[in-house]
Amino acid sequence: MPITIPPWPRQTPEIARAVTDCIESADWGRYESETKNALIVAIQSFFEATYVRLCCSGTAAIEISLRAAGVTNGDEVIVSAFDYPGNFRCIELLGAKPVLVDVSSENFGPDIDSVAAAASGRVRAVIASHLYGHACDIASLRNLCDENGWVLIEDACQAPGMRANGKPAGSFGHLATLSFGGSKPLSSGNGGAILTSDDRIAARIAGLLDRPSDAFPLSALQASVLAPQLSELRKQNEQRNRIARQIHQQLKQMDSPLVCLTETRDGIEPAYYKLALRADSQAIRNQVVATAAERHLPIGHGFRSMARSSERRCRKPVPLDRAEALANQICVLDHRALLIDESDVFELCQILGTP
Numbered sequence: 001m002p003i004t005i006p007p008w009p010r011q012t013p014e015i016a017r018a019v020t021d022c023i024e025s026a027d028w029g030r031y032e033s034e035t036k037n038a039l040i041v042a043i044q045s046f047f048e049a050t051y052v053r054l055c056c057s058g059t060a061a062i063e064i065s066l067r068a069a070g071v072t073n074g075d076e077v078i079v080s081a082f083d084y085p086g087n088f089r090c091i092e093l094l095g096a097k098p099v100l101v102d103v104s105s106e107n108f109g110p111d112i113d114s115v116a117a118a119a120s121g122r123v124r125a126v127i128a129s130h131l132y133g134h135a136c137d138i139a140s141l142r143n144l145c146d147e148n149g150w151v152l153i154e155d156a157c158q159a160p161g162m163r164a165n166g167k168p169a170g171s172f173g174h175l176a177t178l179s180f181g182g183s184k185p186l187s188s189g190n191g192g193a194i195l196t197s198d199d200r201i202a203a204r205i206a207g208l209l210d211r212p213s214d215a216f217p218l219s220a221l222q223a224s225v226l227a228p229q230l231s232e233l234r235k236q237n238e239q240r241n242r243i244a245r246q247i248h249q250q251l252k253q254m255d256s257p258l259v260c261l262t263e264t265r266d267g268i269e270p271a272y273y274k275l276a277l278r279a280d281s282q283a284i285r286n287q288v289v290a291t292a293a294e295r296h297l298p299i300g301h302g303f304r305s306m307a308r309s310s311e312r313r314c315r316k317p318v319p320l321d322r323a324e325a326l327a328n329q330i331c332v333l334d335h336r337a338l339l340i341d342e343s344d345v346f347e348l349c350q351i352l353g354t355p
Contacts, residue, residue, distance in 0.1 A: 003348055005298060006339045009187045014228035022224040031213060033220035039227050043178075046230060047170040049195035051202040053209060054218035058157040058179025061192040063090045064216065065175040066125060068194075068204040069151035071096050075124040076315065078150075080110040081307045081323035083129050087155065088306055088314075098314040099123065100306055103322040106265070108276070109136020114318045116144060125151040130159035130169050132276035132302075132332060133244065134263045138164060138172040151175065160186050161237045162271035169271070170195050180222070185236065185273055185335055186229050188222035240272045240338035246345045247275070247333075256353030257284050274332035276302060277352065282328040288352060289331050295351050298337055302330030
């Protein structure tokens with residue numbers, strides 16, 4: 001029997017009812033939407049943020065955050081060489097230069113020593129992404145940024161619901177970003193949000209977005225489908241985390257050429273958008289992806305490394321060895337596959353573990 005991968009986005013009575021209410025109340029056609037305001041309040045509470053601005057995508061949230069941080073032509077922004085490539089491009093879009101640092105040996109975020117070594121008089125901000133269910137060393141990065149007068153942009157687009165030492169991902173940076181893209185655990189097809197608890201930064205965001213109507217809006221209909229998902233997010237994450245642990249144990253027992261890189265550090269509650277699997281070699285990684293595709297499993301390559309970008313486009317003050325290695329070894333299992341029935345975990349691992 002084939003493994004049943006739940007469809008995405010989810011179709012639930014609560015989502016359908018929220019959309020119907022938005023339509024029947026005519027809230028869908030208003031600039032000032034009660035539906036959007038209710039979502040903002042829910043996000044403020046869930047992510048412990050004083051200010052929340054909804055926007056049209058997670059990528060737009062990064063761009064707006066960079067602008068709110070004061071990044072402009074000639075500035076530098078520190079970012080991991082192993083990260084969502086859109087972050088690199090947003091920096092370039094503003095005329096700033098990306099400064100590439102290596103990946104931490106403990107997670108998929110920027111290595112703190114590499115970030116410190118990348119300091120210069122032109123650095124204005126640091127982008128730190130929580131990737132593949134692993135929390136980056138966000139508290140230490142915040143301290144380093146405060147010491148240097150840099151703005152920390154916490155990219156939580158792939159980690160909604162993650163918690164680190166009792167605090168939600170998205171509550172550590174001077175700014176934080178969320179994504180509600182079509183494949184994300186919180187999905188409205190497109191959309192995003194910018195979070196901050198800094199009064200001055202919030203005022204800058206308002207100055208960028210209010211022209212006088214919202215320049216990068218999320219619609220009321222999109223907002224309506226997000227509130228029901230947010231209320232279910234913790235329960236959904238608990239299931240994903242449970243299946244991820246079972247995959248880790250099963251592959252380990254099979255002596256597979258794949259290692260399931262689950263988050264195991266004390267104080268971290270993971271949130272998996274993609275679950276990372278590390279292969280012994282690039283050839284094995286590619287074969288795993290090809291075999292899984294034949295069985296219609298949602299698996300693909302991890303991010304490519306930006307380490308080979310030209311010196312004209314970026315500054316590379318430190319070796320980027322870990323970023324290069326991960327780009328060749330990592331494949332990622334979509335969060336939909338972490339919502340399977342527990343009885344299907346063994347078969348899933350058989351497919352993944354015997355390329």
